[in-house]
Amino acid sequence: MQANPWIAGMLAVTVCAGCAHRQGTAPALKAKAAGAAIVVVSGDKQLGFTGALLAQPLVVQVNDDQGNAVPGALVAVTGPRGVAVDPAQVLTDDSGQATIKVMSRGSSGRYEVTATSQDAHGKAFTLAVAEYAAGYQEEVGSEVNGKYCSRCHDPESTTEQVSNYDNLSVKPHSFASGDAYNKFSDADLANIIARGGPAMNRSAQMPPYGWTLNKAEIQAAIAYIRLVSDPPYAAPGVVYAKH
């Protein structure tokens, strides 16, 4: 009974997943300096395909209590299971920064990478950086967003794409604002995207997309909105029957 082959199989799979998440094989580094805080320089909140290297590395900086960069501080980086970080331990460079490559998690969703360093008294301080792993659906959703939605919903302009946000008299929310979107059910989101603002008593400045996008693309857009929302979206709780 104990040696059920399927339990053994699962164990093997788990152990395997563990090896993929290789970490800390390099000899331990020694800190040359100590700081007081870690801050993100760049590379946080990136959308990466599941199991793939993030396009930009994560760059963090160690500061002292005056806010000045500290070169030579030891930063240890860890991720949840299935996320690989390289290097797992690194000393900050001359500008007090450390650059870490992050390999996205294998299943879609938001995850956090943690960077830890120690102050002069050996007390650890940490920084949690959120990243997003996009599965196929979220990836398609992010394409839909880039082509159709972001011009209005994203206030940031780039040289390639100028934002239209400032020109709207009713302001839409950025898809990252969980406070606005987490209130909507999937069905309500699908409704407003397919039939436009007026379908939900809102402004016609939100156009209908139900005759331009197909159902799968609208579902994909919703999956994308759910993925990037901050605070994170929690699917409506499953109703558990009483025993």
Add this chain to the structure above:
Amino acid sequence: MQTHKSGFISSIKAFVCDPFRMFGVVSLVLLLLLTIAPAKDYFSEWHGYQRQYLNIIRNRGDAITLRRHFEGGLHQIWIPQLGVVDRCETCHVGLTETSLADVKEQPFRAHPAMPHKLTEFGCVVCHRGQGGATTVNEAHHSEMAGEEPILPARYMESSCGQCHQGPLEGTPKLNRGRAMLSRYGCVSCHSISLPDGTKLEATDNPPPLTHIADKTTREWIYAWLKDPTSYSTSATMPNFALSDADASDISAFLIANSVPQPGDQVALPAQGHGPAADPAAGASLYGESFCASCHAAQNAAGNLVGGDLGPELTNVGTKVKPEWLLAWMRDPQKYDPATPMPQYRWTDAQLKVIAGYVQNKSNPDLLSNVHLQPATRAQIAHGKQLVTEYGCASCHEIRGVPKPDNFGPNLSRIGSKPVVQLVFLPDMEHSLPAYLTQKIREPRSFGSTFRMPRYNFTPSQVEAVTTALLSLTDRSYSLPLNLQVAAVRETKYQPAGQAGQIMTNLNCLSCHRINGHGGDMAPDLSWEGSSVQRPWLDEFLKNPNTLRPALIRRMPKFNLTDAERTTLTDYMMTVYQTSSFQRDEMPLTGYTPEQVEKGRQLFYSKYACQSCHMVNPNEDKGYIGPTLTKVGARLNAAWIFHYLKDPQAMRPGTIEPNQHMSDDDARALTAFLMAQKTGAGQGAK
């Protein structure tokens, strides 16, 4: 001992001879044998998963429904047409239960929404693996000959590409990867043909090297060969990891092999040698000519700004000789008949200004460390040998070196290459995707004798190319015909006659698409004659003002003569028409004030068009879409009406949402828009 043994034998004898006892034992054995089958099932891996599943669903709100859907035992999808026998659902029990969306652990996750039915395609057509297997290990991880392991999810789009040979809305990564195979010239060395018989063609326009000594110096060629990205970070030419001596010999051969082209050495008359430099005038002509639509250059902040149709110009002055640059700018097709660059028709004075401005984009440090000794005959000969060995002529036209056939391995079925046939590096994951990724990222890591060069790809580019390669499978050749979705292939369309000559000379098709041929930077012109009014088109060609203030890529001004302009306008108005409606089926003027007013209301309230378009320049702000302040003098009424009814039918791929308008609404909006003739916001508030 002896007695003991004989006692044992005799007791067996007695036993065998006694038919009753014999019968009892045999039936017991039989009974045991009969229980083995169910017991094996009970203790099997899949049965364990099914029990675990029942445990998971037991306490859920919808337990009763889920329990009713559940059927124990082995499950199988059998599709003889595709050779599919998939038992995956035996363990992946809740695959089609959408209410299990919150369950994250496998094998119980519900399948995300997908464009096909499970029962029509099964699992392995997309996911690979062994569908018939009933253990995880065999189903997912088999590497035996003829069997393939499961495909990691991030390459899943490759599976769509087995049937769909062209770009698909839902497969951005696959589309990107396929485009890269042509864009980076992979297909110049590796031939790739698709099941429908078409062959992928390169789109990277590598320049001919026949007259290269007119254009640049041996030192520049040397530095470029050593590392193309040191000259331009966006270089599409890969790095061949040449030794100093090899790069020196190749550069010597190319210079020695070059023949001069008449005209390339002629400087402009007056003011001595080389183009004059007037930075301010140069910058403004460079801007007006919209060079940046195709050419990128680094700005002061170090960011690359501009298009990638032509080469990056950040350091171009370090590369090109001033006389050649003048000749090129005067008539690029003379040097390279296949160039996408238009002939701008600049005057001599303009040529001087623009060439001087471009020549000044240089970085002398780039070549300051390159000191080459004059080459010996032997070195030049060695250079030629290297050029042949590295297959340079697969991409570039080189005098005396014929284009090799099938220089690299044919990749038409690379996506089905069995793992047993691959040679892996130590420490490398044993899978085809991992192998392809490594081959693309670090081709020489497999040995210094490999000739494949290294591209400077980002991780996501590597992943896209890998995805495209994985789509080239054996299965795509054995598909039933009704499942093969051919790509819309590029036509060979060329405009005809005198207008055709002007358009070829202007290279309109580098940016515009017409009748299935051409670029995608600018609007498709196939129906331009149905869309616009003649006076507007004529004026636009004279003085192209952009319709979209938010665009950085715009139509350049070409200094066309009046005769050229008339020829072009006539041709476009007559030839480029749609057959789906009559251009004059609705009038250009004469709409009633009531209609205009109704249209105005629809514009501002029901459809909120002002979010993206401007009609009244003082009130409206939207600028995603074209400005509509004078649209009544630009577009035909019938075009506006049909476009409003179905934007994607008139302009495939446009982001204008289809608003599912009634004919009445579309007619009223047309009336309102046709009233916008002078830019004063007629009828608008």
